[in-house]
Amino acid sequence: MTAITSDSEQEMPASRQSYWRSEEHLRRVRRRHAADRRLQAYGIAAIALAVGLLGVLVSSLVATGAQGFLQTDLRLEVRIDPAEIDAEDPSRGDYRQLLMNSLDALLPGERPPGEQRKLRDLLSNGAQFQLRDEVVDDPGLIGQTLEITIPVSDPFDQLAKGTVLRETPEAQRRVSDQQIAWFDGLVEQGVVSTGFNWALFISPDSRFPELAGLAGALVGSFFALLVCFLLSFPIGIAAAVYLEEFAPKNRWTDLIEVNINNLAAVPSVVFGLLGLAVFLNFFGLPRSVPLVGGMVLALMTLPTIIISTRAALKAVPPSIREAALGVGASRQQVVLHHVLPLALPGIMTGTIIGLAQALGETAPLLLIGMNAFITSPPGGLTDAATALPTQIFIWADSPERGFTALTAAGILVLLGFLILMNAVAVFLRQRFERKW
Incomplete structure (x- = not known):
């Protein structure tokens, strides 16, 4: 079979034709192709590394931030005792005691003052103000029983989310074994729930994590x-x-x-x-x-x-x-x-x-x-x-x-x-x- 050559190849000197078909030229072509493939591999590796690092960053943010979109709440039936509230000025009253009376009804028993303070730590520091605002907005609630959902304090919110481990020694936890037992008792009664943290979007900033929002x-x-x-x-x-x-x-x-x-x-x-x-x-x-x-x-x-x-x-x-x-x-x-x-x-x-x-x-x-x-x-x-x-x-x-x-x-x-x-x-x- 006769090889078909182009006019340019026929006009090319024999020395040039031999050079383009020489082993040295083919070796250079292979090196250039290998360099091109290495450059492509480096580019693909760089993109893969960037995507991987971005994935690690986003996954870590999602894993950590998912708990910020959840909040543990406590549902209480609070009797607005007229003896504790000033009917002429509902903003004045011992609303914390009203909440504690409702909490004592769910966890009955005699407790010394020290344990009573530990029991009060289950409630968020803003719970009394939330109850106060409800009564101020509607003074007709005085003397009635109000069902209100309030956030628990941050340590018990972390306990419900599994951030605070029960296996950790008591001296290294922010919550005691007695407080965990009280919290478990409330969970068994079905008054504790974990839902979407709407306060993150509708509440302003606060020094307490369970109340802070954007x-x-x-x-x-x-x-x-x-x-x-x-x-x-x-x-x-x-x-x-x-x-x-x-x-x-x-x-x-x-x-x-x-x-x-x-x-x-x-x-x-x-x-x-x-x-x-x-x-x-x-x-x-x-x-x-x-x-x-x-x-x-x-x-x-x-x-x-x-x-x-x-x-x-x-x-x-x-x-x-x-x-x-x-x-x-x-x-x-x-x-x-x-x-x-x-x-x-x-x-x-x-x-x-x-x-x-x-x-x-x-x-x-x-x-x-x-x-x-x-x-x-x-x-x-x-x-x-x-x-x-x-x-x-x-x-x-x-x-x-x-x-x-x-x-x-x-x-x-x-x-x-x-x-x-x-x-x-x-x-x-x-x-x-x-x-x-």
Whole structure:
């Protein structure tokens, strides 16, 4: 059989043909192919390692934070004894004693004062205030029997979840054997239940883990992001449109562009220091308020919005501008009526990603004081507040064991919001993006 060769091979000198078919050349080709396969293997290994580490992180957060989404409650039938309550001012009364009377009815027996104090430790420190609020809201309950569900204290919540082990020696446990026996007696009577911890979302912060929640932090983050959006969105778009469409190309605009790109890489703590020096020390704005927090986050978000907006404007084909100019539109009309609407999906994507980054920032908010202990959600932009990242930071620094699960649960809530915001950005991008 005669080998078929191409015209280029026929024109190639014999020495070159022998080189391409030599053993040395084939050996080099094999080495290149082996190097390519090693590079692919390294890339796959790096991706697998990253995914594995991410899986370990998420699984550890879920394993720890799952307990933060659960709460152990105690159901009691409490008689609102008129002898213990001031009928004219229901907020004054010995509500703790009313709860203890109901608890004594479930666990009858004579107990010395020391054991009585240990029995009282089963109840959360906020249980008496919960009962007080029920009576204050409805004074007609005085003299009647009220069924109320209250959280147990943190040690017994941990006992019910299995964090506190019964096999641990009594001297190394926060609960005694007698207290465990009382708790088991309540479980046998069916008055103890473990359900979803709604207080995590509807209650403000507290020094007691069984009462602490993220309500104040959620509202504070909402107000801070609202201020951040109202400032950074119009300013960022206006700056990007001017730089991309109207600004002359000279040394000054080049200097501005370089500084904007550099600001996008500046550590967030620098913006916190700037906010501390300018907004708090120079202008004298109040500390720990969402207004200042939103202004600091807006400074940090502006470079991201400007860069993403300019990229979206560049993606609009020049033919759109030329066609609009050809039918008599002015430069402003071209930008506002044609270019900007077509670039809006990319602009919204960059804005949402910038806000998601701002939502997860902790350092700038710590520097302006948004890590105070706030026991009620803020009612406005100038009320003291915390944010989700700073609330997680506060809980992580708390010594009580119950805050460990709450910290992981707060991180999962924050991750959920970040994933949701990024998913919205991807959806908007896919839904409204134009292909040219």
